[in-house]
Amino acid sequence: MELTVQLLVYGILMGLVFALIALGLSLIFGVMNIVNFAHGEFMMVGMYIAYLLSTYLPLDPLLSLPFAAGAGYLLGIVSYRLLIHHILRGPMVAQLFGTFGLMLFLRYLAMYIFTPDVRSIKEGILVGKTLSMGWINVDASKVFSAGVCLLAFAVIYWMIYRTKLGRALRATSIDSEAAKYMGIDTKGMNALAWGIGGATVALAGALLAHFYYVTPTVGMLFTLIAFATVALGGFGSIVGAFIAGIVIGLIMVISGQFVSELKFSFIYIVYFLVVVFRPRGLFGW
Amino acid sequence: MMLEVKNLVKEFGGLVANADISFELQQGEVLGLIGPNGAGKSTLFNCIAGYYKPTGGQILFEGKEITGWPSHLVAREGIARTFQGMKIMANLTVGENVMIGAFCRTGDRRIALKEAGEILDLMGLDGETEAYPAELPIASQKRIELARAIATKPKLLMLDEMAAGLNPLETKEIIQILQRIKEQRQLTLFLTEHVMEFVMTVSQRVIVMSAGQKITEGPPAEVARQEKVIEAYLGERYAKGR
Amino acid sequence: MRQLLIDIFSFGDRPRFEKIGFLIFILIVFIFPWIVTSAYGRAVMIKFLLFALFGLGWNLIGGYGGQVDLGQAKNVGFGAYATALMIVWWKIPFWVTIPVGVFFAVLESFAVAYPMFRLKGHYFAIATLCVALVWKELFIFWDWTGGARGVEIPIRTGVDFAYMQFNSAIYYHYFILFLFLTQLLFMNWFRKSKMGYWVQAVRDNEEAAASLGINVTNTKVKAYCIAAALGAVGGSFMAVYYLYIDPDAVMPLDLSILIAMTVMVGGAGSIWGPIIGAAILIPLDMYLGAWLGAQKRLGIDFMIYAMIMMVIAAKEPRGIWGIIERVRKKRSR
Numbered sequence: 045m046e047l048t049v050q051l052l053v054y055g056i057l058m059g060l061v062f063a064l065i066a067l068g069l070s071l072i073f074g075v076m077n078i079v080n081f082a083h084g085e086f087m088m089v090g091m092y093i094a095y096l097l098s099t100y101l102p103l104d105p106l107l108s109l110p111f112a113a114g115a116g117y118l119l120g121i122v123s124y125r126l127l128i129h130h131i132l133r134g135p136m137v138a139q140l141f142g143t144f145g146l147m148l149f150l151r152y153l154a155m156y157i158f159t160p161d162v163r164s165i166k167e168g169i170l171v172g173k174t175l176s177m178g179w180i181n182v183d184a185s186k187v188f189s190a191g192v193c194l195l196a197f198a199v200i201y202w203m204i205y206r207t208k209l210g211r212a213l214r215a216t217s218i219d220s221e222a223a224k225y226m227g228i229d230t231k232g233m234n235a236l237a238w239g240i241g242g243a244t245v246a247l248a249g250a251l252l253a254h255f256y257y258v259t260p261t262v263g264m265l266f267t268l269i270a271f272a273t274v275a276l277g278g279f280g281s282i283v284g285a286f287i288a289g290i291v292i293g294l295i296m297v298i299s300g301q302f303v304s305e306l307k308f309s310f311i312y313i314v315y316f317l318v319v320v321f322r323p324r325g326l327f328g329w
Numbered sequence: 330m331m332l333e334v335k336n337l338v339k340e341f342g343g344l345v346a347n348a349d350i351s352f353e354l355q356q357g358e359v360l361g362l363i364g365p366n367g368a369g370k371s372t373l374f375n376c377i378a379g380y381y382k383p384t385g386g387q388i389l390f391e392g393k394e395i396t397g398w399p400s401h402l403v404a405r406e407g408i409a410r411t412f413q414g415m416k417i418m419a420n421l422t423v424g425e426n427v428m429i430g431a432f433c434r435t436g437d438r439r440i441a442l443k444e445a446g447e448i449l450d451l452m453g454l455d456g457e458t459e460a461y462p463a464e465l466p467i468a469s470q471k472r473i474e475l476a477r478a479i480a481t482k483p484k485l486l487m488l489d490e491m492a493a494g495l496n497p498l499e500t501k502e503i504i505q506i507l508q509r510i511k512e513q514r515q516l517t518l519f520l521t522e523h524v525m526e527f528v529m530t531v532s533q534r535v536i537v538m539s540a541g542q543k544i545t546e547g548p549p550a551e552v553a554r555q556e557k558v559i560e561a562y563l564g565e566r567y568a569k570g571r
Numbered sequence: 572m573r574q575l576l577i578d579i580f581s582f583g584d585r586p587r588f589e590k591i592g593f594l595i596f597i598l599i600v601f602i603f604p605w606i607v608t609s610a611y612g613r614a615v616m617i618k619f620l621l622f623a624l625f626g627l628g629w630n631l632i633g634g635y636g637g638q639v640d641l642g643q644a645k646n647v648g649f650g651a652y653a654t655a656l657m658i659v660w661w662k663i664p665f666w667v668t669i670p671v672g673v674f675f676a677v678l679e680s681f682a683v684a685y686p687m688f689r690l691k692g693h694y695f696a697i698a699t700l701c702v703a704l705v706w707k708e709l710f711i712f713w714d715w716t717g718g719a720r721g722v723e724i725p726i727r728t729g730v731d732f733a734y735m736q737f738n739s740a741i742y743y744h745y746f747i748l749f750l751f752l753t754q755l756l757f758m759n760w761f762r763k764s765k766m767g768y769w770v771q772a773v774r775d776n777e778e779a780a781a782s783l784g785i786n787v788t789n790t791k792v793k794a795y796c797i798a799a800a801l802g803a804v805g806g807s808f809m810a811v812y813y814l815y816i817d818p819d820a821v822m823p824l825d826l827s828i829l830i831a832m833t834v835m836v837g838g839a840g841s842i843w844g845p846i847i848g849a850a851i852l853i854p855l856d857m858y859l860g861a862w863l864g865a866q867k868r869l870g871i872d873f874m875i876y877a878m879i880m881m882v883i884a885a886k887e888p889r890g891i892w893g894i895i896e897r898v899r900k901k902r903s904r
Contacts, residue, residue: 146881
């Protein structure tokens with residue numbers, strides 16, 4: 045019983061982080077119908093920023109969060125301007141390989157700079173602390189991360205559904221041609237989507253770095269988890285990504301309990317089954 | 330009887346695109362299908378060609394029921410079609426496009442190649458075998474699509490908006506080609522068009538559709554005079570005020 | 572029969588400069604091990620031929636078929652494991668293990684193909700990737716396949732044509748050259764066959780293809796299975812060439828990507844594309860690997876790959892062959 049509750053709590057906490065990771069992917073896909081294979085690498089950049097700032101500067105890793113988000117934003121915008129913009133009109137194959145190239149580039153750039161060594165954040169207010177609530181023990185950093193993810197989700201949701209900018213973004217995602225004629229700067233909206241996508245996922249990375257190892261190759265796995273999440277929630281749906289993130293977190297934690305070697309396989313299988321049998325996702329329309 | 334359509338119904342989520350359509354098509358006949366935009370012509374075409382599954386009714390081809398068959402089986406049965414918005418294989422040459430049509434009846438590349446050559450000759454495209462479709466003008470691209478459909482050796486050829494986007498001279502040329510091929514290959518033609526001139530000159534009989542219903546059928550000259558046809562095309566008010 | 576042979580061996584429909592280029596290429600690869608005697612140079616050549624072979628197989632589904640498959644490594648793995656395990660367990664000669672590896676690769680591909688081809692574009696690409704990764708995790712997880720430790724094939728001395736183990740790289744060179752040429756000739760037949768044209772028709776326009784009597788799903792499934800078979804053969808070669816395999820060596824995502832990339836760089840959907848792509852990427856990879864290995868700096872090779880990939884994607888999605896074709900078109904005008 046205690047174990048079950050503990051697992052559920054962990055699943056939900058992890059799920060909230062997954063949801064934040066998936067948010068950007070879903071947003072980018074919704075706005076311009078392109079899948080970003082480098083998504084996990086954006087996250088990896090956030091992780092390294094948290095690691096560097098907390099290891100080489102007398103900063104708490106928590107203070108690295110805004111830096112990570114800012115760097116992610118810039119990375120997203122730069123990627124859009126230098127690469128994505130040029131492959132958007134090309135055939136699907138070119139789009140796939142373009143973002144794949146971006147993924148490899150970031151991954152091996154990290155490999156070059158940081159070597160393949162596995163690193164982790166050793167000191168910080170939250171690192172290694174445990175919160176006890178009755179008979180449940182949870183990592184303080186996970187609770188805090190989940191809280192930040194919730195907050196970030198709320199902010200992005202508000203931005204997209206309650207502000208003028210968000211309305212322009214949604215218009216672009218529904219019909220970019222029409223939005224253009226309405227005087228919306230669709231290129232700017234595309235870049236913005238990449239910026240937000242980069243910022244949210246890098247933020248998630250900086251949070252994740254509190255309790256997860258940092259390596260140059262960490263991104264791919266999270267990209268795939270994000271794909272599964274987005275597929276489950278319905279491509280382009282923000283609320284879907286939120287709920288699906290929690291579902292994926294639960295699946296991973298629970299299946300990991302039984303066959304820990306295959307816990308990622310379960311997620312790939314979920315992706316496969318969802319896109320094949322319910323391509324709209326669980327919450328798509 | 331070449332083609333029989335009985336009480337065909339096609340709905341899209343409650344929206345009735347084809348309501349209870351019935352007609353027959355004789356061997357060797359040229360039947361036209363006309364009607365204003367949104368009358369349901371393309372839907373009817375797509376139901377026969379297997380792109381949509383009809384909601385109700387029956388389609389019989391040479392007495393055999395083909396209702397709801399997938400399009401590749403319909404094609405093998407002997408019904409070929411062209412598309413309204415052209416669907417040409419852009420990364421293959423003109424010759425290869427037509428050859429793929431010929432592969433419907435043969436597995437031998439040499440036979441397919443020879444047939445493709447003959448058909449391209451007939452179309453006046455023999456000089457363009459090695460060219461890519463995008464390098465040619467629209468009129469030639471339409472002919473490629475026609476050639477490709479004919480290469481599948483159909484008994485019934487369905488032409489969807491063949492004259493759309495062509496100038497009067499090009500339209501005339503394609504009519505001549507069609508008539509020549511029809512004679513040579515004993516084809517039955519079923520064509521839809523919302524440009525009246527084309528259908529009226531080519532067809533022996535026309536069906537008029539409006540708002541998903543078949544409103545009348547008969548020889549072109551007769552149908553064109555009917556009140557309800559003019560109404561369908563020009564709107565009720567214009568017909569009454571006349 | 573005679574016509575079949577002509578279809579397999581004739582490049583007669585290709586322009587003259589291609590035929591000349593091909594002849595020169597064949598000549599070079601045939602005499603290569605007699606000119607280059609360094610073990611390293613020969614290893615580069617063998618790896619080039621192996622990846623050219625992988626490229627040929629992927630080109631069938633990814634180039635001619637237009638279906639971006641990011642899981643070809645799973646088929647390489649099936650081939651490699653079938654060969655390695657059968658040799659280790661039952662001492663079965665190499666040539667018997669090839670069809671077994673092919674069989675399993677085709678069987679698996681056939682089983683996943685029908686649900687998979689309900690998907691298009693990105694969805695399909697990610698699904699292929701997921702399936703391949705599940706297989707890799709399973710091969711690590713299972714004990715009977717050797718798990719993460721992998722499988723080691725006992726070394727035989729001398730020259731053994733039954734188990735294809737040799738004490739000189741020259742043998743391996745002609746061995747992989749033979750496998751490569753059979754696949755090249757197969758592809759030469761395939762591109763001219765009805766099936767080959769159907770696959771391309773489906774790539775270019777599915778609706779039009781269906782209207783010409785082509786069963787779209789069946790065609791895709793067949794192409795996917797044939798490509799799997801071609802990949803498995805290369806996997807079998809890897810097993811006896813490296814004599815040690817593990818999931819990280821024969822089934823990783825990087826391998827799937829590299830295979831797809833050779834074709835994209837060289838030119839997808841053209842018979843020469845995979846060869847050109849492998850001729851550029853593999854020597855680059857080996858050279859950089861050697862140079863960087865000495866420097867203990869990892870990653871530059873893949874960073875260069877990644878740049879090539881992004882430039883190709885943005886500027887010329889049809890790869891180097893696309894550039895060659897364009898130059899030729901301009902000249903002929």
